[in-house]
Amino acid sequence: MIPHRGPEFSIFYRELIERLKRLHRTESEVLLWPGSGSAGWEIAAVNLLEPGDVVVACVTGDFGDRFAQVVSTFGADVRRVDLEWGQAITPGMLDDALTANPGVNAVLLTHNETSTGVTNPLIELTRVAHDHGALVLVDAVSSAGGIPVEFDAWDVDYLFSGSQKALMCPPGVAIVAAGPRAWDRAKQTATPRFFWDMNRNLEMTKKGWTPTTPPVSLLYALDAATLMIEEEGIEAVFNRHQRLGELTRSGLRQLGLQLLADEAYASNTVTAFFPPEGVDARMVIDRMQREYGITLAGGQAHLANSLIRIGHMGWVDDEDIESCLTALNDVLETA
């Protein structure tokens, strides 16, 4: 490792932050912390909210539920909009919720709900939230780097992700983009914080430093990943994810399988489906791993034992999906 208080690190860090800004398509600040994606919920809660703030939480799955729980833990007055799993929140639904709850400080959105394979319509939802004067706080853990995010053009206020999903790295770096409204708010809130303080982090980032010892090796990985994305071209990366999403969904349908997500909002980074009637999801996942070395995920919460998820984000190509679908076909034929 290079020393994180030496000149070499400072040059490296500034370049990495600039590349992450380009990736998020923002001129605003991008900040990094040692941490997993969940840090992004808490960073929002302690910097952008105060106890008693009224928040509308759009809950389209397990991760939306956790976002609501985290801000509630820190004292926000959370008004939930709960959707059936597999459905997206529409601008009309959010508009109704904000009309029914005047004076909302912030809207919590999960851009891509990893537990269901649904992508919520971020551009339109952001517009609706701003029409009601609310900040837009976005969990982009499984969308950043795989599904288009135009932070500035879409006027998003706060958006976070983690290094381990479409950004193709080992877990351990939390990535936060914050726009002008969020910075105004972060300067005013009196919620106690230290490690997750955005203001402290920003002060150091501007000088090319991190507020605490950074996970240097993971930052090297993030640097390599962002370089790979720039070399492929961000539009090409998004197009590849779209192609992989379509390939996965059409392949699963050809196998006669039922998908969880509403097709209009189906995610291009993760697809959730049900095994055929009478076939155990856990058995399929187990055989895919043991016999083909392919790791699939199960469902979460009430769908823990009945759902199967395929991740197709990051360093994935058509061949990976085709071999996954072939193996799945073999497993199901002999189930």
Ligand code: PLP
């Ligand atoms: N939000 C979403 C949409 C996720 O998919 C995840 C993890 O899978 C998280 C938040 C939590 O991230 P982590 O497990 O890295 O803390």
